[in-house]
Amino acid sequence: MENNKKVLVIDDDAQIRRVVELKLRKQGYHVVIAMNGEEGLQMIESEQPDAVVTDVMMPKLDGESLCKQTNHLKKQRPFLTIVMTNRISPEDRHWVKEMQDTHLMEKPFSPTRLLGCIDEYFRRSGS
Amino acid sequence: MKVQRIGIALLVLCIIGVTIVSTALIRYEKRTRSRDIVNKGRYLVTLIALHSIKDFEGNKRSFFLRTLHDYIASEGLAYCLIHDHTGQPFVVLDPYKLVSRIPQAVQLKSLHTMGLTDQTFHTSNSDQTIYEFAKSMFENGEQTGTVRLGLRPPPISLFSMERVGLLATIAFFIFAMVPFVFLGIKVALRPLKNLRAKMENMAGTSMPVETSAAKVPRIEDVIATLDQSLGLLRERYKRLETANIESQAKKGVIAYERKQIARILDAVHYGIIITDTHDHINHMNAYMLNLLSKAPGDVIDKPLGEILEHEKILSFVSGEEGVTQKTAQRDIETTFPAHAPGETFQVTLSYLDDGDGSISGKVICVKNITNQKSVDRAKHEFVAHVAHELRAPLTTIKSYNEMLMDGEIADSETQKEFYNTINEETDRLAGLIENLLNMSKIEMGSLTTERELVKTDRLVKDCVAAIEAPAQKKHITIEKKLPDKWPSLVGDKELLKVAMINVLGNAVKYSPENSNITLSLSEQDHTIIFDVMDQGYGISEEDLNHIFDQFYRSSDPHISEQTGSGLGLAMTSDIIQLHGGRIDVQSTPGQGTHFSIRLPREDYRLGKQ
Numbered sequence: 001m002e003n004n005k006k007v008l009v010i011d012d013d014a015q016i017r018r019v020v021e022l023k024l025r026k027q028g029y030h031v032v033i034a035m036n037g038e039e040g041l042q043m044i045e046s047e048q049p050d051a052v053v054t055d056v057m058m059p060k061l062d063g064e065s066l067c068k069q070t071n072h073l074k075k076q077r078p079f080l081t082i083v084m085t086n087r088i089s090p091e092d093r094h095w096v097k098e099m100q101d102t103h104l105m106e107k108p109f110s111p112t113r114l115l116g117c118i119d120e121y122f123r124r125s126g127s
Numbered sequence: 128m129k130v131q132r133i134g135i136a137l138l139v140l141c142i143i144g145v146t147i148v149s150t151a152l153i154r155y156e157k158r159t160r161s162r163d164i165v166n167k168g169r170y171l172v173t174l175i176a177l178h179s180i181k182d183f184e185g186n187k188r189s190f191f192l193r194t195l196h197d198y199i200a201s202e203g204l205a206y207c208l209i210h211d212h213t214g215q216p217f218v219v220l221d222p223y224k225l226v227s228r229i230p231q232a233v234q235l236k237s238l239h240t241m242g243l244t245d246q247t248f249h250t251s252n253s254d255q256t257i258y259e260f261a262k263s264m265f266e267n268g269e270q271t272g273t274v275r276l277g278l279r280p281p282p283i284s285l286f287s288m289e290r291v292g293l294l295a296t297i298a299f300f301i302f303a304m305v306p307f308v309f310l311g312i313k314v315a316l317r318p319l320k321n322l323r324a325k326m327e328n329m330a331g332t333s334m335p336v337e338t339s340a341a342k343v344p345r346i347e348d349v350i351a352t353l354d355q356s357l358g359l360l361r362e363r364y365k366r367l368e369t370a371n372i373e374s375q376a377k378k379g380v381i382a383y384e385r386k387q388i389a390r391i392l393d394a395v396h397y398g399i400i401i402t403d404t405h406d407h408i409n410h411m412n413a414y415m416l417n418l419l420s421k422a423p424g425d426v427i428d429k430p431l432g433e434i435l436e437h438e439k440i441l442s443f444v445s446g447e448e449g450v451t452q453k454t455a456q457r458d459i460e461t462t463f464p465a466h467a468p469g470e471t472f473q474v475t476l477s478y479l480d481d482g483d484g485s486i487s488g489k490v491i492c493v494k495n496i497t498n499q500k501s502v503d504r505a506k507h508e509f510v511a512h513v514a515h516e517l518r519a520p521l522t523t524i525k526s527y528n529e530m531l532m533d534g535e536i537a538d539s540e541t542q543k544e545f546y547n548t549i550n551e552e553t554d555r556l557a558g559l560i561e562n563l564l565n566m567s568k569i570e571m572g573s574l575t576t577e578r579e580l581v582k583t584d585r586l587v588k589d590c591v592a593a594i595e596a597p598a599q600k601k602h603i604t605i606e607k608k609l610p611d612k613w614p615s616l617v618g619d620k621e622l623l624k625v626a627m628i629n630v631l632g633n634a635v636k637y638s639p640e641n642s643n644i645t646l647s648l649s650e651q652d653h654t655i656i657f658d659v660m661d662q663g664y665g666i667s668e669e670d671l672n673h674i675f676d677q678f679y680r681s682s683d684p685h686i687s688e689q690t691g692s693g694l695g696l697a698m699t700s701d702i703i704q705l706h707g708g709r710i711d712v713q714s715t716p717g718q719g720t721h722f723s724i725r726l727p728r729e730d731y732r733l734g735k736q
Contacts, residue, residue, distance in 0.1 A: 022541075026535055057515060
């Protein structure tokens, strides 16, 4: 079940990284890992992932800033961003709406739903 | 009615006047006539007595009697008697038959007179006064006889022609004088009348209502009115004096109460401005004056806009005019950057009701809510942190469990790892909840904490037992430096255990494998010192400033890699403080950390709680 899509997982919680990595890898995704926002920002540019799964509350650089700083890249090379947050606030919905190809997912999350969301994106984009 | 009375009064006055004048005239005439009769009588009797008694004998007597007879009507001659030397009547003229009615005493006195006598008498059967004159007749030095003469005064007529004229003149003058006198009195009484009116005004309306007749300014009336007015004025003065004393007392009470209210308003820890209906300042309390750097004299009776140069508050205060529900309080949040930079204030507006529903002014309260806001913010952050911390293990548990349930994990090694993680996260969740409960207990302070005897040997043993397993897992050796004689403490054993396990647990958590941890317990100057030294990664200087803050998590990878709630050390510090002790930390990154907990030694006494 190999596919050539690269997914970047950014989370300071090792257990979350682990479970997401396992789930996606099992479906044939190529998974790369970042432990905080700053590292994630560098890897979006260096790894050029097709999808990014990121936490919001992280040391060094939070998920919101990360999304805002990388949104302009999507004009040339679109990629999916899934923002995983503990609680979806109206403010979160507001800023996420401004971002291209960005979705919110509340924790605790279902790995299957996360995978479904990523699969759905790639199916729609037809790649 | 008035004219009739004046007429009657005038008539009475006239009659009285005429009567008085007539009586005076009659009395004067009587006196004059009496004097005339005496003169006439003396003259006549002397004239007759000059003659010799012989001159009245024979024909001379009848001539004499005829001559005398003429005097009877014209001069009032009543009788004439000439006695001889023996006292026998010699010549008798008695036209009115009066001689027999002359009293004996009068006759005797006349007959025995040697000179001239005159006397008056009343005849026995009438009131008429008779004047009798007597004189002795002498011839050659010898008494030859006595002449007695009676004269009767003529009746006085009140209404003789001349007198009626006089009386009419008098009456005319009286009538003529009356209007002048009346006018004169009226003019003379005018000031008194004015005075009376003024007195009535001064005395107020309590004066008796007067009849129209009494309006004639009689002096007694005026005096009575003045007296009455003075009485009323005295009464009124007394009343006023009493009222004045009462009002002075009330004024004193009001002044005291006003001061007291001002003191109360000054004692409160927020600003108060009271304005009137025109938004002029009636009162500003000490807090507000201090905030605006003003003196009371600078603000009283000044327009609010002149003193409070604060657009937001002014538009808030004036914009409320249209509000229909005046009783409703409204508030805004604002700042005073010029006077209190960085502070947040809540401005509340309420209306002063004067009792009948109309607005008599406004009360503007200015409260510093900076602390309240920061407390609110802290509470909000705390709840958000707690939610985050609770969700983290739940997220792991849910996702790991789902993977296992879906059969995604094929190899048994990974399955075991997943089950272990779920187990650990469940413990973490339970520990977090336990910590939250402990924190709530600590926040309630001494109300909920126990004060019991804590044996330090037991405490250390329990704490070491709690960390032995994870320490062994990392091959960490725990060195113990313990006293021979264990001191005792008084406090909440469970909370103290939580505090010490947190410190020891951190030492294990943030130390590399195969390192040493030293635990020592000692006593110094009634203080029990519990030291924990590790050879771990150490804490940076920046982190040292925050390690006791709630939910603070270091960004150091050695620390952030490990799970933690950020509550442990915050809670430890609170527990130690609650027991009257303190916690210190020294650390060198890369070398290790030294935590030192100091608690006051206290011997447990029975009955002490």
